[in-house]
Amino acid sequence: MLILSIDTSAIASAALLTGEGQTLTAFATEDTRTHAEVLAPGIRALLDESGIRPDQLDALVVGVGPGPFTGLRSGIATARTLAFAWHKPLHGVMSLDAVAADAAPAARAAGHTEFLVATDARRREVYWARYGTDGSGWPVLLDGPHVGPAAELPPLPAYGRGAGIYQDQLDAVAGFGQLQPTAEALGRTAAARLSHGVPLLDTTPLYLRESDAKVPGPRKRAL
Amino acid sequence: MNREKPLVLGIESSCDETGVGIVRGDELLANTVSSSMEEHVRFGGVIPEIASRAHLDAMIPTLRQALDEAGVTLDEVDALAVTSGPGLAGALMVGVCAAKALALATGKPLFAINHLVAHIGVGLLDGGELPQNLGALLVSGGHTEILRVKSITDDVELLGSTIDDAAGEAYDKVARILGLGYPGGPAIDRLSREGNPKAIRFPRGLSQPKYMGSAEAPGPHRYDWSFSGLKTAVARCVEQYEAAGEAVPVADIAASFQEAVVDVITAKAMLACTEHGITNLLLGGGVAANSRLRALTEERCAAHGISLRVPPINLCTDNGAMVAALGAQVVMAGAGPSGLTFAPDSSMPVTSVHL
């Protein structure tokens, strides 16, 4: 099985993986604001480098957030359009699961049975979720995703860029304060679930916030 | 690439319409538009984030429908075109990402197209070749411009534009003041027929000599418009009636407001045309549907010996066919594609017809 994975919930990234979750090739940017520029050329380069033809792909997966809206939509719009043009199945994965996948071995090694994942939601808030590490399998989502101020999160070890930014308010785990969701980790999660017959999500974006628009009140009458 | 009569698919997402159009040369094959207008009604204006969310949801269904309507497959398409600006940044992003993904998936060349120039290019789908000495007056909820078109593919010049609100935006704001709902244009146009356009003299923005100057020594805003003062003047006017305890003459205010907008738009457009040797004018943008704007533009064009062309209204409002139409012209002119690395540009100048 071959999977093309895409995530733009924070940074822009894409990866080609096998059904066993082995990465064949991947790219990730540092930047969180140039998704529309780098994503399509990045995916083209992955295909070129690996020599994999689109018709060899079995499925696409995309991170559905939460993440800053415009960036998040870049990845979902790209993935939906590629899946449409290539006639391939497309699945969604909650983007914080990617950070959880990268954090789980360390959390397990440290004996944490529960931990938090937090990413930057801007406006002095984080996107976050709570995971469990029971057993030896994949981290299990226990609660979330949510958006809110870091100070309001449960007191658990926290992984991810959101924890790095608000380390004064969170129990940020050292060495994980820069960790962002990547298409590689997202693809590994998806591959594991697909091979175990665990259903994935559709590609509805998890915005978690309203559009901020205010319905205007009635005009004040001059009296 | 077929540069004779290329089959071009165009994507538009600069404001609140998700459009996919397909043309073969200057022949229209499909023009599918999904609008999020209904979702903006309760806000009285386009909310960018709501428009962007709607674009994401509408993009694939609109694409599929356009291909079905045209009876063509993606494989058959010669080139892709997309609006890369000007427009709402987040909204543009959705169309640009979808277009890049299509280009990546199919290997077809992609052309990043200027939305304003596409409003002119759409004229080719209705009546073929564009005349010489061409100008374009574009009036919509997002823009108000007068342009000179020497070459639709590589020489377009901005002569004047609004310095604040677009005309359509002014209609929306005044309709709200008058309690007429959204969108304001059709509501005010309808009510104006029952009112006296001379009842109240509302200001014509940027018309004072210090802004106008003369033909020889043009002032700083000779061909520019401003509509924010007009909106304030309407609000003042309504308040005065209310303060005096009198009934607000809504139809007269609507008609007088409309007259002020249409008068200043057409007067300055005529000035720009006559002073730049423009003898053929194309009217475009959603406000081209306004009955008074059409009538007065016709009247004043006739008086100045300018021929007027107004595309059918479904081609005047934002759509993908206009992007495809201009894309086809750019392909036929032999231009190279834009690649996959360009960024959407919310303030893309008309001097870049394509990237």
Ligand SMILES: [Zn+2]
């Ligand atoms: Zn427009």
